[in-house]
Amino acid sequence: MAIITGFPRIGKNRELKKALEGFWAKKIDETALHNVAKELRKAHWEIQKNLEFVSVNDFSYYDNMLDLAYSLGAIPERFKPYKDLELYFGMARGTNDAIACEMTKWFNTNYHYVVPELSIDDEYKIDASWIIAQYNEAKELGYKPKINLIGLFTFFALSKIVKGNPKDVFRKVKSAYFELIEELEKLDSNIVIEFSEPIFACGIDKKLGDLQCIYEIPAIECIYNHLSKKVKTIVTTFFEHSTELTEILLKTDIYGLGLDFVYGKKNIDSIEKIAKTNKILYIGIIDGRNIWRSDLETKLEICNKIAHKIPKERLFISSSCSLLHSPFSKESEVKMDKEILSWQCYAVEKVDEILLLESVFKNGITEANEEKWEESKNINHHRKHSSKIHKKDVQNRLKENININRSEEFVDRIAIQKEELGYESLATTTIGSFPQTPELRALRSKYKKNEISKDDYDNGIKEYIKDCVRFQEEIGLDILVHGEPERNDMVEYFGEQMEGFVFSQNAWVQSYGSRCVKPPIIYGDVSRPKPMTLEWSKYAQSLTNKIMKGMLTGPVTILNWSFVRDDVERKEVCKQIAFAIRDEINDLQNGGIKIIQVDEAAFKEGYPLRAENIKEYETWALECFKLSTSIAKPNTQIHTHMCYSEFNDIIKTIEDMDADVISIECARSGNSLLKIFKDIGYTHEIGPGVYDIHSPRIPSVDEMVEQIKLLLEVLPKEQLWINPDCGLKTRKWEEVKPALKNMVEAVRQFTNK
Numbered sequence: 001m002a003i004i005t006g007f008p009r010i011g012k013n014r015e016l017k018k019a020l021e022g023f024w025a026k027k028i029d030e031t032a033l034h035n036v037a038k039e040l041r042k043a044h045w046e047i048q049k050n051l052e053f054v055s056v057n058d059f060s061y062y063d064n065m066l067d068l069a070y071s072l073g074a075i076p077e078r079f080k081p082y083k084d085l086e087l088y089f090g091m092a093r094g095t096n097d098a099i100a101c102e103m104t105k106w107f108n109t110n111y112h113y114v115v116p117e118l119s120i121d122d123e124y125k126i127d128a129s130w131i132i133a134q135y136n137e138a139k140e141l142g143y144k145p146k147i148n149l150i151g152l153f154t155f156f157a158l159s160k161i162v163k164g165n166p167k168d169v170f171r172k173v174k175s176a177y178f179e180l181i182e183e184l185e186k187l188d189s190n191i192v193i194e195f196s197e198p199i200f201a202c203g204i205d206k207k208l209g210d211l212q213c214i215y216e217i218p219a220i221e222c223i224y225n226h227l228s229k230k231v232k233t234i235v236t237t238f239f240e241h242s243t244e245l246t247e248i249l250l251k252t253d254i255y256g257l258g259l260d261f262v263y264g265k266k267n268i269d270s271i272e273k274i275a276k277t278n279k280i281l282y283i284g285i286i287d288g289r290n291i292w293r294s295d296l297e298t299k300l301e302i303c304n305k306i307a308h309k310i311p312k313e314r315l316f317i318s319s320s321c322s323l324l325h326s327p328f329s330k331e332s333e334v335k336m337d338k339e340i341l342s343w344q345c346y347a348v349e350k351v352d353e354i355l356l357l358e359s360v361f362k363n364g365i366t367e368a369n370e371e372k373w374e375e376s377k378n379i380n381h382h383r384k385h386s387s388k389i390h391k392k393d394v395q396n397r398l399k400e401n402i403n404i405n406r407s408e409e410f411v412d413r414i415a416i417q418k419e420e421l422g423y424e425s426l427a428t429t430t431i432g433s434f435p436q437t438p439e440l441r442a443l444r445s446k447y448k449k450n451e452i453s454k455d456d457y458d459n460g461i462k463e464y465i466k467d468c469v470r471f472q473e474e475i476g477l478d479i480l481v482h483g484e485p486e487r488n489d490m491v492e493y494f495g496e497q498m499e500g501f502v503f504s505q506n507a508w509v510q511s512y513g514s515r516c517v518k519p520p521i522i523y524g525d526v527s528r529p530k531p532m533t534l535e536w537s538k539y540a541q542s543l544t545n546k547i548m549k550g551m552l553t554g555p556v557t558i559l560n561w562s563f564v565r566d567d568v569e570r571k572e573v574c575k576q577i578a579f580a581i582r583d584e585i586n587d588l589q590n591g592g593i594k595i596i597q598v599d600e601a602a603f604k605e606g607y608p609l610r611a612e613n614i615k616e617y618e619t620w621a622l623e624c625f626k627l628s629t630s631i632a633k634p635n636t637q638i639h640t641h642m643c644y645s646e647f648n649d650i651i652k653t654i655e656d657m658d659a660d661v662i663s664i665e666c667a668r669s670g671n672s673l674l675k676i677f678k679d680i681g682y683t684h685e686i687g688p689g690v691y692d693i694h695s696p697r698i699p700s701v702d703e704m705v706e707q708i709k710l711l712l713e714v715l716p717k718e719q720l721w722i723n724p725d726c727g728l729k730t731r732k733w734e735e736v737k738p739a740l741k742n743m744v745e746a747v748r749q750f751t752n753k
C-alpha cells in the first residue's frame with residue numbers, strides 16, 4: 001500500500017500559525033495551543049486514512065530538527081534555565097538573555113530548520129514524550145501510524161558541534177538516539193519508523209570535513225542493523241538519488257527503502273541491486289514539492305519498468321519527499337483561472353494521486369479508477385497545448401546576444417560611486433523592509449477587496465513611506481530605504497506585475513516556524529508589461545536629500561521561490577525573469593535612483609545537492625543575475641543581499657556576481673563567515689548583518705560594538721557596511737526603532753560622525 005513521507009502541518013487555514021502566534025503573544029494558553037495541534041493532526045490523519053500508514057511526528061510546533069534535538073536532550077548551555085515549551089521556543093526564537101540557535105535552509109528547499117548545537121558536555125537526557133503522545137493519539141483514533149524521524153546521520157551532519165571532538169560527540173548523540181528508539185520500541189511490538197536521511201542523497205563526496213569519518217560505511221551499516229533489530233525500519237532519501245548509499249543500506253537489515261524518482265532519476269540504477277534483496281521499495285514518484293498535476297502515464301511507465309525487476313508485492317507508491325513543501329489543498333482556490341487550476345495538485349490531491357497511481361499500478365485500469373485516470377490524462381493533454389502558455393516575443397528575446405558584464409571593472413566603478421554617492425566607511429543601511437504593521441495589512445486587504453479606492457491605498461502607503469524616511473533621517477542612517485510597505489512579499493509583489501504568473505489565495509507553505517509563504521505560480525512565458533517599483537522609489541527619493549536605495553528581487557530568487565512550470569527548463573524561465581528585472585533596473589537608474597539592491601535571498605536554494613550538478617546551475621544562475629544587473633551604469637551602485645550563514649561552497653560564485661556591495665546574514669555566526677571572504681581576497685564591499693532580525697530581542701549598543709570589532713578584525717572598515725541581518729518586516733516597530741538606533745550609535749563609536 002502507498003505511503004507519504006509526511007503531511008503539511010500548518011493547517012488548511014494556517015491554524016497552527018495563528019495558534020503559535022497567539023501563544024507567543026500570550027493571547028492563548030498552552031492548553032489551547034495543544035488543542036489546536038491535536039485537531040490539526042486528527043484532520044490530517046483523516047486525509048491519509050487510505051494510505052498504508054498515517055504519518056506521526058511529522059507534526060512540529062516549530063521544526064523537526066529542533067524537535068529531535070529537544071528529544072535527544074541536545075540543549076545548549078544558555079538554555080539550561082528553561083524547560084518545556086519555554087525552552088523549546090527559546091531555542092527557536094531566542095529569549096531575553098539567550099540568543100536563538102541558528103536557522104538555515106533545509107537542503108535545496110525554502111524550508112528552514114533550527115541548527116542543533118552539540119557539545120560533548122551535554123547530558124543528552126532523552127525525552128520521548130511528545131512523540132509517544134502523538135503516536136497514542138493516532139492509535140486511539142483508530143489509525144495505523146508510522147513514526148517519522150530524522151535519521152541519525154542527517155541529524156548529525158546538519159548540526160553544529162560547539163564543543164568536543166566530532167567522533168566523541170557522535171558517540172554520545174548516537175547513544176541518546178538509540179535510547180530514544182528504545183523508548184519508542186516499547187509502544188508497539190511491530191512499530192514502524194521511517195527514518196529520513198536526505199543527507200544520503202548528497203553523495204559521498206559531500207564535504208563533511210571532520211565528519212567524514214562518521215560516514216564510514218561500517219558506521220552506517222552497523223547503526224541501521226542495530227535500529228532494525230528494535231523497530232521495523234524504513235530509510236528514506238530524497239531530493240536527489242542516493243545510489244552510493246543505497247548500496248550500503250541494502251546490506252543492512254532494514255525493512256524498506258524510500259527513494260526519490262522525481263529529483264533522483266538515477267535511483268533507477270539501483271533497481272537491480274534492490275531486486276536481489278528482499279527489501280520493500282517505496283517509489284517516491286509523486287512530486288512532494290511542486291503543485292502540478294502529475295503526468296500519471298509517464299509515472300506508471302517508470303513504475304512498470306521497476307516492476308520488471310522487482311516483484312510488485314515489494315513495490316509501493318509514495319511521495320518523492322514529505323508533502324510539507326506543498327500547499328494544503330486546491331479546494332480553497334475559488335478565484336484562480338479554472339483552466340490553470342485544473343493543471344494543479346496540492347497535498348490533499350497528491351494523496352489521491354498516490355492512491356490512484358498505486359491502484360492502477362497494482363490492478364490495472366478498473367471500474368473504480370478509470371474515470372479519474374482518464375480525467376488526469378485529458379487535463380494534462382490540454383495543458384500541453386494551451387495557448388495561455390506560449391509567447392513568441394518573450395522567446396525571441398531569449399535568443400538576443402547580450403554582454404552580461406558591467407561596462408567598467410569594479411575598482412573603477414567603486415571609485416566613481418564613492419565620489420558620487422559620498423558615503424563613508426561603515427556606512428549604515430537596512431536590508432529594505434520595515435515592519436508590516438496590522439494597519440498596513442488592513443490597508444492592503446481593504447484595497448484587494450475593493451473596499452477602498454486606489455488613491456486611498458496609495459495615500460496610505462505614502463504616509464508609511466514618509467514615516468520610514470523621517471525615522472531613518474532622525475536616527476542618522478546613511479543610505480535609506482522606502483520600507484517596502486507596498487509589498488506583502490518580495491516575490492509575490494513582482495510576480496503580480498508580470499505576465500506568466502498566477503496567484504493562489506491560500507496555497508501557503510511553511511518557511512520557518514510559524515512563517516509561511518505563498519509562492520507565485522509560474523505557468524507560462526514571463527514578461528513585464530510596465531515598471532514595477534519605479535513610482536514608489538521615485539516618491540521615496542523625493543522626500544529626502546539622502547540616497548534612497550531602490551529595491552528589487554533578483555531573477556534567481558523569483559524563480560526559486562515560485563512554483564515553476566515543469567514543461568520547460570528552469571534556466572529558461574529564469575532568463576525570462578532576468579530580462580524583466582534588467583528593464584526595471586534601467587528604468588530606476590534613469591529615474592534618478594543611484595543605488596539599486598537586487599535581492600538574491602534564494603540564490604542558494606537552487607543549488608543542486610550533488611557536486612556533479614553544481615557547475616551547470618551556477619553557470620546559468622550567475623548569467624541570469626548578471627543579465628539583470630549589467631545594464632547598470634558605472635555610477636549606479638548595485639547591491640545584493642543574501643540571507644545565508646554559509647558561504648564556503650558558493651563564495652567564488654558570489655565574487656563572480658560582481659555586485660558592488662553584498663549584505664549577508666552574519667549576526668549569529670560572529671565573524672567566522674567574514675573570514676571566508678577575506679580568505680579568497682574578496683575586494684567588493686560587504687555589509688555583514690550585525691544583529692539577528694529573526695528574534696524579537698533588542699540588541700544593545702555594546703553588543704553591536706563588539707560585533708563590529710569582530711568584523712574589523714577581519715576586514716578594513718573601508719570595505720564594510722553596517723546593517724541588520726535581513727529585512728525587518730516581521731518585526732515590530734517597538735523592536736526595530738531601538739535596535740536601529742543602537743546600531744547607528746554603535747557605529748558612531750568607530751567613526752567621527
Ligand code: GLN
Nearest residue numbers: 431432433599601727728
Ligand atoms: N529586501 C527584502 C526585505 O528587506 C529582503 C528580504 C530577504 O532577504 N528575505 O524584506
Ligand code: ZN
Nearest residue numbers: 642643726727
Ligand atoms: Zn535576508
